[in-house]
Amino acid sequence: MSAGALGTRRMGWRQRLGRQPVLAIGATVLIAFVLAALLAPYIAPYDPIVQNADIRLQGPSWAHPFGTDNFGRDVLSRVIWGARIDLQIAILGVVFPFIIGTLVGTVAGFFGGVVDALFMRLIDVILAFPFLVLVLSIIAILGPGLGSFYIAMALVGWVSYARLIRAQVLVLKNSDYAVAAVSLGFSRWRIMFRHLLPNAIAGSVVFSMSDAVLVLLNGAAISYLGLGVQPPIAEWGIMVAEGQPFITTAWWITLFPGLSIVLLAFGFSLFGDALGDALGVKE
Amino acid sequence: MSAPALSVTDLSVTLALPAGEAHTLLDKVSLDLGKGEVLGLVGESGSGKSLFCRTLVRLLPSPNMRIAGGRIMLGERDLAKASEAEMLSVRGGRIGMIFQNPTSHLDPVMSIGDQLVEGIRYHQGLDARAARKAAIEILRQVGFPKPERQFDAFPHEFSGGMRQRAMIGVALSCNPEILIADEPTTALDVTIQAQILQLLMDIRRERGLSIILITHDLGIVAQTCDRIAVMREGRLVEEGEKRDLLRSPTHPYTKALIGSHPSMPSPSQDEGAAVPAPDPVAAGATPLLEVDDVNVRFAGTGSLFGGSSGAVHAVAGVSLKIMPGETVGIVGESGSGKSTLARAILGLTPIASGNVSFDGTSLRDDPAAFLKRLRHETAMVFQDPYNALNPRLPIGEMLAEVLKVQGRTPHAEIPARVGELLDLVDLGREFAGRRPRSMSGGQCQRAGIARALAVEPRLIIADESTAALDVTIQAQILDLFRVLKRKMNLTLLFIAHDLAIVRNLCDRVVVMHRGRIVEQGASARLFEHPAEAYTQALIRAIPDIDPDKPLLPRAAREVA
Numbered sequence: 001m002s003a004g005a006l007g008t009r010r011m012g013w014r015q016r017l018g019r020q021p022v023l024a025i026g027a028t029v030l031i032a033f034v035l036a037a038l039l040a041p042y043i044a045p046y047d048p049i050v051q052n053a054d055i056r057l058q059g060p061s062w063a064h065p066f067g068t069d070n071f072g073r074d075v076l077s078r079v080i081w082g083a084r085i086d087l088q089i090a091i092l093g094v095v096f097p098f099i100i101g102t103l104v105g106t107v108a109g110f111f112g113g114v115v116d117a118l119f120m121r122l123i124d125v126i127l128a129f130p131f132l133v134l135v136l137s138i139i140a141i142l143g144p145g146l147g148s149f150y151i152a153m154a155l156v157g158w159v160s161y162a163r164l165i166r167a168q169v170l171v172l173k174n175s176d177y178a179v180a181a182v183s184l185g186f187s188r189w190r191i192m193f194r195h196l197l198p199n200a201i202a203g204s205v206v207f208s209m210s211d212a213v214l215v216l217l218n219g220a221a222i223s224y225l226g227l228g229v230q231p232p233i234a235e236w237g238i239m240v241a242e243g244q245p246f247i248t249t250a251w252w253i254t255l256f257p258g259l260s261i262v263l264l265a266f267g268f269s270l271f272g273d274a275l276g277d278a279l280g281v282k283e
Numbered sequence: 284m285s286a287p288a289l290s291v292t293d294l295s296v297t298l299a300l301p302a303g304e305a306h307t308l309l310d311k312v313s314l315d316l317g318k319g320e321v322l323g324l325v326g327e328s329g330s331g332k333s334l335f336c337r338t339l340v341r342l343l344p345s346p347n348m349r350i351a352g353g354r355i356m357l358g359e360r361d362l363a364k365a366s367e368a369e370m371l372s373v374r375g376g377r378i379g380m381i382f383q384n385p386t387s388h389l390d391p392v393m394s395i396g397d398q399l400v401e402g403i404r405y406h407q408g409l410d411a412r413a414a415r416k417a418a419i420e421i422l423r424q425v426g427f428p429k430p431e432r433q434f435d436a437f438p439h440e441f442s443g444g445m446r447q448r449a450m451i452g453v454a455l456s457c458n459p460e461i462l463i464a465d466e467p468t469t470a471l472d473v474t475i476q477a478q479i480l481q482l483l484m485d486i487r488r489e490r491g492l493s494i495i496l497i498t499h500d501l502g503i504v505a506q507t508c509d510r511i512a513v514m515r516e517g518r519l520v521e522e523g524e525k526r527d528l529l530r531s532p533t534h535p536y537t538k539a540l541i542g543s544h545p546s547m548p549s550p551s552q553d554e555g556a557a558v559p560a561p562d563p564v565a566a567g568a569t570p571l572l573e574v575d576d577v578n579v580r581f582a583g584t585g586s587l588f589g590g591s592s593g594a595v596h597a598v599a600g601v602s603l604k605i606m607p608g609e610t611v612g613i614v615g616e617s618g619s620g621k622s623t624l625a626r627a628i629l630g631l632t633p634i635a636s637g638n639v640s641f642d643g644t645s646l647r648d649d650p651a652a653f654l655k656r657l658r659h660e661t662a663m664v665f666q667d668p669y670n671a672l673n674p675r676l677p678i679g680e681m682l683a684e685v686l687k688v689q690g691r692t693p694h695a696e697i698p699a700r701v702g703e704l705l706d707l708v709d710l711g712r713e714f715a716g717r718r719p720r721s722m723s724g725g726q727c728q729r730a731g732i733a734r735a736l737a738v739e740p741r742l743i744i745a746d747e748s749t750a751a752l753d754v755t756i757q758a759q760i761l762d763l764f765r766v767l768k769r770k771m772n773l774t775l776l777f778i779a780h781d782l783a784i785v786r787n788l789c790d791r792v793v794v795m796h797r798g799r800i801v802e803q804g805a806s807a808r809l810f811e812h813p814a815e816a817y818t819q820a821l822i823r824a825i826p827d828i829d830p831d832k833p834l835l836p837r838a839a840r841e842v843a
Contacts, residue, residue: 176671180731183629184685184738185658194684198675 023274029267037083046074048081048234057250067252069243071232078234079256085235086216086264089146089228093215094208096154101161102197102204108162109169109200110192116166123159131156135218136227144227153215160211161204168200202279209272213265220261236261287315288461288493289339289378294353294363296338296517298345308334308348310517316461321487321494323504323525325540326514327753328724332497335514336463340374341365357461376406379454383466385446389438395449396422396434402456418456424489425452426482443617444475451482455490462486465497472616472780477824480507499754501544502783502826505529513537525830543758544783544828569643571742571774572628574603577637579620579627579798597623599798600637607741610768610775612785612806614821615795621778624795625744628776629663630654642741659689662735666747668727672719678705678730679715685737704733707770708763725756732763736771744776749784761788782825786810794818 036043052072060067066075108119126134135152142148172178173196181191220237222228229235231242236257243253296309309331316322326332337343339355341362355362357377365373374380382388390398399418403409409417415434422430425448438446447467454462464483468476484507487494498504504511505525512522513536521534532538579598598620605611615621626632628639630646630653638647641660646653665671673681682701686692692700702712708729719727728748735743745764749757761784768775779785785792786806793803794817802815813819 176665176667177673179626179631180663180665180671180734181673182631183658183661183663184688184734185655186684186688190688195673195676199673 020274020277022270023278026267026270026272026274029263030271033083033087033264033267036080037087040081040084044074044077044080046077048073048078049232057246057253059250060252066256067250069239069253070246070250075239075252075256078239079236079260081234082236082239082257082260083264085146085229085233086219086237086261089149089219090212090216090264090268092150093153093157093219094212096150097157097211098161098204098208100154101158101163102165102201104158105162105165106169106192106197106200109166110173110188110196112170119162120166123162126156126159132218132221135222136225139222139227144230146229149219149222149228153218157211157215160207164204164207165197165200168203169196172196172199206272206276206279209268209275212268212272216261216265216268286318288318288320288357289316290354290356291315291339292354292356294335294338294355295351296334296343296348297351299347299349305351307351308517309338311353312514312517312519313353314512314519314522316493316495317509318493319487319491320510321484321496321508323508323511324495324497324514325499325501325504325511327499327755329516330514331517332514333465334517336380336465336495336497339463340378340380341367341370342374372406375402375454375457375459377459378461378463379457379459380463380465381447381450381454381467383469385443385450385470386438388450389446389453391438394435394437395441395452396436398449398453399456402453403458406457418452421452421455422449424486425449425455426478427452442475443471444478447471447475447479448482451479451486455486459492461493461495463495463497466499467496468503469498469500473782474616474820474824476503477826480826483507500826501529501541501754502828505828505830506826513540529828529830539755541828543755568606570604571607571609571642572603572605572776573638573640574601574624574628575638575640577601577624577627577639578635579623579632580635596798598627598634601795601798601800603793603800603803605742605774605776607774608772609791610777610789612789612792613776613778613795614780614782614785614792616780616821618797619795620798621795622746623798625663625746625776625778629661629744630657659738660740661742661744662738662740664728664731664735664743664745664748667751668724668731669719671731672727672734674719677716677718678710678722678733681730682715682733682737685734689738691739700737704737707736707767708733723756724752725759728752728756728760729763732760732767736767740773742774742776744778746778747780748777750779750781757784764788782810782822794821 050073052068055064055068055072056070058064058068064074064076066079069075069078104119108116134156135149138152138155139148142151169192178191178195181195186195219228220235220240223235223237224241226241229238231238239257240254240261243250243257247254291312291314293311293313294309295307295311297305297307299305312331312335314322324332324335334344338350339362341350343349350363353363357373360369362370362373389395396415396418399421400411400414403414403417404411407414407417419430419434422433427433427445427448438449441449451467462483467483468479471479480503483494483496486492496504496508508525510523511525511528513520513528513534515536521528521532521537528537529541532541577598578596578600581595581597601620601624603611613621613624623632627634634646638645639653640646641653641656644653644656672678676684679701682704683697686697686700687694701715705712705714710726710729710733714722714726714730719730722730731748749760752760764775764777765788767773777785777789789806791803792806792809794801794809794815796817802809802813802818809818810822813822
């Protein structure tokens, strides 16, 4: 067994990627979307917002590979610009819950007792509501927009992370190295955040990848319902919503942003799987 | 000898590495197992002894491993070439296996009896009623006192020793000719170990079974086996009749293995014996550590015990004095409360009543000052070297952190001090950048000791610190403790279930049983003339490396 591990260590990253096709594909998809988002002004052939009534509802062609929508906007350009917003949704919609959940989970797991009980009951309450209903009501209260969406995700999404981290910390705080840290006079905060958290976090990192998929879909759904990104900004969820009336005549308006959502979700999901294998997380 | 039950010739196993080359794990091992013979297979972890036995039944632990050559003749059949379907009837049916950890090898949701019946029906083709009868008979044979009733009990209802008996029963239920026992007693207490070994010997006699006994403990081999084979790095280094091999080993590794057995008097112990141990009752000396009538209780989990039983009394009224510079061993079987006592002394487990004082500062009078002194003047070394180190921290960083928190070493000097600490425990300085995962158990344990030394402690409590290590590594770590003790004038509290280790290392021994101190005294005296029956039984159950000092089943029965 150890011989195998040594063999792996000697390989360069190129070989390692070659041996892990899942990681390679996932990373490639994600990197492609990030590049598209960053380089949108340079690679998008047309302006995503300017309307041109002369070329409404044209099918895919060499000039417009993904066709044009009902306002005569180039769908390819809108998909590329949309990557900026959707990546932002997937990332920000995960980062805040991740941070809050990790902190709460660590503290609850480590201190136990009343602190733990309070947080756990709060989590039970939040989980008692259907996820989307809760998110929608928070957005309804705060007013539509992406900012409200992030706040809603942060308020609701942290519970999964808190539960994951707490379970890990509960196990790890009884490990010998945690006991050793106590016996060496380390402070609680040092033990929690330097010794327990780094060892507890792998599962959450992996989960955050599949969570990004859900957040992305939710973000698209919220925009589709008109509570997230507002027109005319290019975002895949809105594009799907806007294309819906024309689904029978101009399928390309809906298909390409829809495919992008699926592909990005696929990338996150593969990357998460590979990350889990690499970090040794068992789900 | 008549025709061997199993004959292995030039067996090689290779592991295919990702890069394409092959790594040889077993290198042309040839070995015969006679009918009714007990063969001891000795070696350290990684020597290939377990792999060898798994290869015999073609249960290789990884699909990347394969048999590269050789023959495994079971009667007329070559198992190395047998089909998977043929192997099904061989596994269990002709070659049975028992393992170190019965808990993970018994099905937790199936009653013990059903697990036996399954094997009997499959391999012997009996009907349900006859199988049940046969299973009860086997349970009786492996020492279940009430087999009819215990037939329906589940593994978790039994102690470790009874579970191991159950697993032997499951192996017997298939009525094999050969039994492979892989470290069957390593996880058990010494008195239970004696019982299980006795059971294996009884079964061999009654059934004419051939047994391959894998172990790292030469004492066990000396007590039970007819022949010994020593393995190292995938090779068979020496093989021979028990007495010949123990008396006149030819291979240097076998010599080292015999020399490091804890029941052999160690050379440094002789030195130590020449210097009289500090007299614990020397007039005027004040103890470094004083434990006064300490009690520790754990709240009983009501649901588990049907709400009836209350708290578990883990440590009951223990009093103890440890003088500066003294080495004290605490021995006892699992559940005797010895580890709980250690944690209570270090303030890691709250005590229900009693008092602990460290060098004049007492827990009762000033808990804050007491804890503060403990954290700066005592340190602990743990049992499982891997679990005791933060897997994400390189060794150097780990040591630096301790130095930083302890605050005695100026910042600029920390790297130099880390180097010194690594030197002290004989780890190369390059280990500063290594993580525990890339280190062996012995190296991790050295790093754990370095961490304890970083505190510059006056008292070190070592909780089963050698229990998870191979014999030769164990001897090295014990030597390290001896050297450090001398160099740094350490006071050492050494907790172990292995009496032989304590005997060689400690000036004074404390025997614990069910949370109480049964007996204590100077180590030489206590081992020569144990006063209490429990201590006597405990000492007699140690398997001695001298085959003519028989393992006393009597001792085992006395305790049970």
